[in-house]
Amino acid sequence: MDYSQLEPTYSSRYDAKAIGSQYRWRPLRVIWRAIAVIWLFGNFALHLLFDKWTNRVAVNRQKRAIELRRVLTKLGPTYIKVGQALSTRPDLIRKDFLDELIKLQDQLPAFDNRIAFKIIELELERSIEEAYREFSANPVAAASLGQVYKAVLHTGEDVAVKVQRPNLRPTLNLDLYLMRRIAVWVEPWLPLNLGHDLALIVDEFGMKLFEEIDYYHEARNAEQFALNFAGDPDVKVPVIYNQFSSEKVLTLEWIDGIKLTDLDKLAAAGLDADNLIKIGVTSGLRQLLEYGFFHADPHPGNLFATLDGRMAYIDFGMMDQLSESMKETIASAVVQLINRDYQSLARDFVSLGFLTPETDIQPIVPALEKVLGNAIGESVGDFNFKTITDEFSELMYEYPFRLPAKFALIIRSLITQEGLALSLNPDFRIVEVSYPYVSQRLLTGESPQLRRRLLDVLIQDGKFQWTRLENMIAIASADDNFDLLPTARLGLQYILSEEGQYLRQQLLIALTEGDRLHTDEVKRLWSLIQDDIKPQKILDLAFNTFRQISADSVAAIIPSATTSR
Template sequence: MNYTQLESSSSLHYDPQVIASQYRFRPWQVIWRSLAVIWLFGNFILHLFWDKWTNREEINQPKRARELRQILTKLGPTYIKVGQALSTRPDLIRKDFLDELIKLQDQLPPFDNQIAFNIIESELGRSIDEVYHKFSPNPIAAASLGQVYKAVLHTGEDVAVKVQRPNLRPKLSLDLYLMRILAGWIEPWLPLNLGHDLTLIVDEFGTKLFEEIDYLNEARNAEKFALNFDGDPEVKVPVIYNQYSGNRILTLEWIDGIKLTDLDKLAAAGLDADNLIRIGVTSGLRQLLEYGFFHADPHPGNLFATLDGRMAYIDFGMMDQLNESMKETIASAVVQLINRDYQGLAEDFVNLGFLTPDTNIQPIIPALEKVLGNALGASVGDFNFRTITDEFSELMYEYPFRLPAKFALIIRSLITQEGLALSLNPNFKIVEVSYPYVSQRLLTGESPQLRRRLLDVLIQDGKFQWSRLENMIAIASSDDSFDLLPTARLGLQYLLSEEGKYLRQQLLIALTEGDRLHTDEVQRLWSLIQDDIKPKKILDLAFNTFRQISVDSVAAIVPSATSSR
């Protein structure tokens, strides 16, 4: 059976058992591909050693960088994806290699135009002239999974037409099959649980890769993503033309933009790199913590700055969905980490699946404090995902941590976004954007689950943590777009509700703890918010809040206060 036959017989969905059954009785294909991978990387490693032995490392660095890019390109889409991920990490990859790997984002060799045109007409069941008024004779970009043409519809809209590379599914299947075998071989040799569920991580990657090569699935993802960011003035999502799309072709709105790594063009267009970083990080956090539907492949080839300063996403093949509980636990874990609450962090790790429920977390807490405390440094401004992942990997050798398959994509997304931000600003600290956002999310507490997370942060060992509330308000207010009044209204509504009974009790206890009124704490809080809350605004806030709450709810404060004394 050749590639064409495999392409037609392959499922649109990743199934490792089906793939294994296809290649189990075709050992020559498996052996030939394995030999090709070993030969290419083996030669590359020998060349590196030879450069070292002959003291020509520095001279040959550009040559070896080109060689690595050519190897990844020759090995095809799966390995190009690895190179694309590495190309976003200027803190991991030295500059000469980075410059070459960046070319894997959109400077790959195209495939034959006639094959592309045949795919378009086969998918749409019409000739190109019937569908498009104008169509570029050659692709304007080539990526790992396809290439892009610029066209004009008969109705006048400028569009981009993505066409998938031929015989893609069987090529990916064979690489994933070999990766799965390799994962099974090396799992037993990895320390403790470092290799736990390594095959599941390969399967998660395979599932997302197969979703990425289903362009109708990408169209659905784009429309869902656009709905989430509908009305957002800082994020641009292209319109999808479903009537001109299929499993292997996608027609979408043409976006005029600038690559985020092209600093000269960004500066010439008058675009602020730091503002683009803020948009990228904030939109990434919103995807994870608000919508739970996130872009798992945000490398520079998929993100552009529009001329009016917006961030444009143009590729929606690799996406994933988080449930409500996971979203809220992630938000909680970030706050626990910044607050250095390692007991709470360990409990969140259990809830997220990094530790099994039967794990005794007590011996792990001091280790978390030692390792992650070093990663955080003297201040939260030193926090970055690269440091955290490096330091956290030490714990994997000594304690029964494991990496849930879904988190492989989340971590990749976060690290890729941070790497992109670092390429725009080497001094970028992700906490300067992310923690104000997380604090705002918890302070506004739109859902009961988030309000419970806020209580977990503010109340520890039965005591109200004034310093944490001050810290959260101060950091949230560092974002100029944060409006304290709506947050205060939500907080007052919550305090006067039945759900807020416990917090009312804790506040009253905290205010009168130790047989004294804690006026100093209240004064510090007031100094934080007094510039944002004027007398008239306070009256309006109180009136509107009390108008929305029933008499019974207000009366509930009195027994709460009485019972707390």
């Protein structure tokens, strides 16, 4: 078989204009694909309606679930990706449909082994026997964009070999072109800014999809991800074997693990589902708020629990990068939401691009308080992203909110992680893990940006917010891994530094406000930390901190203290 005939030459990068030019002169292909999509989904919808009219909904539930999976499979990789996203939402999809959609993660039809072997040999420019000592006769898994074989290198390492499906690019090009045309057509009919930048969101998805089918790019992503989590005892990242990889073939370390949705096997292996949830959510937050380099497709087919209790990531095709300012603003927005500071939250929405800079936020603040206040409920434990996204959609009908293209992937990642956690524990609330982490990040304040965000949280309308500091310390301390002493050292160093002059002034004002010493607040804080900080530790902390600060820095405290009186 001539491999050159497997796939025509197409650009390796997503280019909406080039794709538009390509299909503008091929209307028959576009029309035929549109008819195929409408026909398959239309038939499915008619079957659902017929079941309802004939009172056979319960009888045909399993039949319709299988039909939906087959429709998505038949339509190809773009629609399979949609099904994979839905398969992580047990709170949105009924169980019979969910059980079938889960099969889209790694139980798809494989393509011909002869084609796969030919791709491997031509991409690696050597025979399979030359590259691998052993190679499985059939794939061990088949996904939307490729299939996986188990092999052994001549040096003895067990590896997984991913081979890309042939003719992917023309299929993706046509589907993305149709989606973009529909987005442009629908936008003017949507209320206000609900349809703002829909085409840009399709373009963002297209760029990530094209990156996902470039295995060179995936290899670089995996290496960066491994570097970020180097030394983390809870996260496992497979080794990439670049000498046996190419644009369409990827060889990586074989991971023995258990799918996170297989509760029986997890229990049999003695693995704690709640601990796995915590690892998954915390590692996801670290990706977003610490490194800014995050996994945008964390469905159960890409995540496994290892037998020693770690979380293993095995697919790095769809990743994205956040700027430093965006990371810090997201952290700030989470805290403002939990603190119900909707004025500050509205300002964060402007910074993140959900509102334009010229937007008057004053009329929006009461609406945020009404809608998001209901979504949070009586306690932070009632919070979940599904509720927030559902409630927030109401605001987009009445106020000039828009969805920045970058956030389409972030929201997908967060909702997917939450859906996965819900499948492990239906009572899971993401805020119970995320807010302690965000509190710790702000309290440690290792960057100037984070320290400024902490000031925004602790000082409102020129007044120091004692209750917020107490809440943050209490919530952060609830995590056994949180060490208060290093955080206290960082805080003391900051207070004594030139950068901390404003905070020193505010603390002195807060302590002496109303012509009295506010000893009650100090006592409450002490009751929170006294078990973690012993007298000898305080002496050591003070001595080490002052030793690290120059005499000029300490002298700077005196003028600022005098000024604040």
